[in-house]
Amino acid sequence: MTVPLAASTGTASFDQIAIVTGLVGLMYVALAVLLWRERTGHVTLVGRLADTIGRLDGVPRWAALTPYLHAVSLLSCAFGVWWDIAVHIDKGRDTGPFGTPAHYPIFFGILGVIVSGVLPIALARKPLPARTIKLSAGWRIPCSAALVTVCGTFALVGFPLDDVWHRLFGEDVTLWGPTHLLMIGGVVLSIFARLLASAEVEQLVGSNLRRRFQEVVAVGALLIAWDLFSTEFNYGVPQFPLVLQPILIVFGSALAFTVLRARRGRFSTFGALATYLIIRGGIAWAVDQPLGEILGHFPLLIVEAVLVELTALALGNKSRFRLGVVAGALIGTAGLLAEYGWSQVWMPIRWPASMLPSALGFGLVAGIGAGLVGAWLATRYAEVAGEVRAVPSVRRTHQLGAVGLIAVLGVVFFCVPRSADPGVSATISLERVATGAEPTAYVTVKVNPVDAAEGARWFEAMAWQGGGLELHPLQKVAEGVYRSEAPLPMYGKWKSMVRLHQGSRDLTAAWVYAPEDAAIQKPAIQVSDGQTVQFIGEQEVLRREERTDVPQWMWNGGYGLLAVVGLLEILGIAWLVGRGARGGRMRAEHLLASGDREKESA
Numbered sequence: 001m002t003v004p005l006a007a008s009t010g011t012a013s014f015d016q017i018a019i020v021t022g023l024v025g026l027m028y029v030a031l032a033v034l035l036w037r038e039r040t041g042h043v044t045l046v047g048r049l050a051d052t053i054g055r056l057d058g059v060p061r062w063a064a065l066t067p068y069l070h071a072v073s074l075l076s077c078a079f080g081v082w083w084d085i086a087v088h089i090d091k092g093r094d095t096g097p098f099g100t101p102a103h104y105p106i107f108f109g110i111l112g113v114i115v116s117g118v119l120p121i122a123l124a125r126k127p128l129p130a131r132t133i134k135l136s137a138g139w140r141i142p143c144s145a146a147l148v149t150v151c152g153t154f155a156l157v158g159f160p161l162d163d164v165w166h167r168l169f170g171e172d173v174t175l176w177g178p179t180h181l182l183m184i185g186g187v188v189l190s191i192f193a194r195l196l197a198s199a200e201v202e203q204l205v206g207s208n209l210r211r212r213f214q215e216v217v218a219v220g221a222l223l224i225a226w227d228l229f230s231t232e233f234n235y236g237v238p239q240f241p242l243v244l245q246p247i248l249i250v251f252g253s254a255l256a257f258t259v260l261r262a263r264r265g266r267f268s269t270f271g272a273l274a275t276y277l278i279i280r281g282g283i284a285w286a287v288d289q290p291l292g293e294i295l296g297h298f299p300l301l302i303v304e305a306v307l308v309e310l311t312a313l314a315l316g317n318k319s320r321f322r323l324g325v326v327a328g329a330l331i332g333t334a335g336l337l338a339e340y341g342w343s344q345v346w347m348p349i350r351w352p353a354s355m356l357p358s359a360l361g362f363g364l365v366a367g368i369g370a371g372l373v374g375a376w377l378a379t380r381y382a383e384v385a386g387e388v389r390a391v392p393s394v395r396r397t398h399q400l401g402a403v404g405l406i407a408v409l410g411v412v413f414f415c416v417p418r419s420a421d422p423g424v425s426a427t428i429s430l431e432r433v434a435t436g437a438e439p440t441a442y443v444t445v446k447v448n449p450v451d452a453a454e455g456a457r458w459f460e461a462m463a464w465q466g467g468g469l470e471l472h473p474l475q476k477v478a479e480g481v482y483r484s485e486a487p488l489p490m491y492g493k494w495k496s497m498v499r500l501h502q503g504s505r506d507l508t509a510a511w512v513y514a515p516e517d518a519a520i521q522k523p524a525i526q527v528s529d530g531q532t533v534q535f536i537g538e539q540e541v542l543r544r545e546e547r548t549d550v551p552q553w554m555w556n557g558g559y560g561l562l563a564v565v566g567l568l569e570i571l572g573i574a575w576l577v578g579r580g581a582r583g584g585r586m587r588a589e590h591l592l593a594s595g596d597r598e599k600e601s602a
Contacts, residue, residue: 073112131583155186220275236348258374332367372404466494
């Protein structure tokens, strides 16, 4: 079966393809020249800069530039993604990979991540960590450099694949599309490589205040980057079950805070928290105010940081896995309840109390699992840095880390699937407020059956992509009758609808207004006063541009490919971090044995 390519909505034109190809080509040519000159013993400007910064920071030349370039690249990517999503919510689809300015900081940020991995490969020279990767005779590179480069490459591949995806399936206006997750996931996972590089440097030259600060900032960056996965929830337009928002918060905070606190001293988590709040708040303000897009909300994570600190003060760092389990369990329960309270104050969609039992159950499992993964990473980073620990055994720690990862991924994958109950209809009444060229109206919804919205996780009137976002909860005025808190726009490019999230995973919606879209051959929709409409799968409404004539096996293949790439990245992190840890243990044992022999001879 042949599936024709979609219309050119959101796909790249020739000039955009030429721009991307040219920029990537120039970058790789420049990197190739740098690699050749450095490996043949020539003096380069980059090498001189690395030598200078290395002397000032007291680190090997291969580790001098990456921390700064990687941090700037991450900031560029994060800013671009939040800006880009806000543009899509406000204005709808773009005209291609560079149809909006927000794509440029994402693109250049990803290039920066790749460069920050290639630089230590080019500059690699003794001293090197105890365990490296051999590229050729006389050319060995740190494990962290290979990992950053691989993660950045996976992220960059997402750009052309995104265009192919749109041509095959139409434009999926969701953050959780396969190619979008590929780009974001590659950048997020590169932070674990950055923490590995910090441990490798510590193995060679020890630790000091500046390098510990860089590690704290890196964990703060991990909190910021992880919040990217929750962006649709934070903007108020999630396309997946609401229970995933608390799960993601628990997962990210338990993992990041455990990694840091299990390795560093008291109150270190507050440094990462401050980094997260300052930068995350700054990006939200910048997108909202100077750029004039919608405001992105975010979780506070304050209680989560306090819980990890209190757990560490009570239990100490002697058993990292005990710290991870207890702190993760507390974050999955008490921390989740704190974020529930915060959702009532500031989040665009307040978490309903009816969701708490399932959220706490899933949160507990996700928190413990994330704590185990964080403890595994902290243990391996400590070993890379030169720590010798006999209990628990290395094999036992691998088993605990694997159990934690399986628990977290199992919870996430169990909660992701959506369904749509076709048995709900509604009679729509429109109370006109403005008429003429820009009509608006309060929307009253009489649902059938009358209890269809009871206990709903959200039931709201929403309008987007017409120059802004409007979210208005539907207030109950009679049995089975609900009225929007404010009028909805029904003109221009606005897309107005009623959204209903029943039970744990039923997501449905009903149209109120949508303009004609000739580019995708969709007619105008205008519900008349007193008209009865059927609720349909929410995906059909929110993703109007998405094609419906593509066979299911192609969709499954796309998400299956994403799963394979994600698994490869996780395995790559596990292998390279584990490889570095083995080298660190061997070096530490050798130094310990040498010290014992010196004592005996004395």
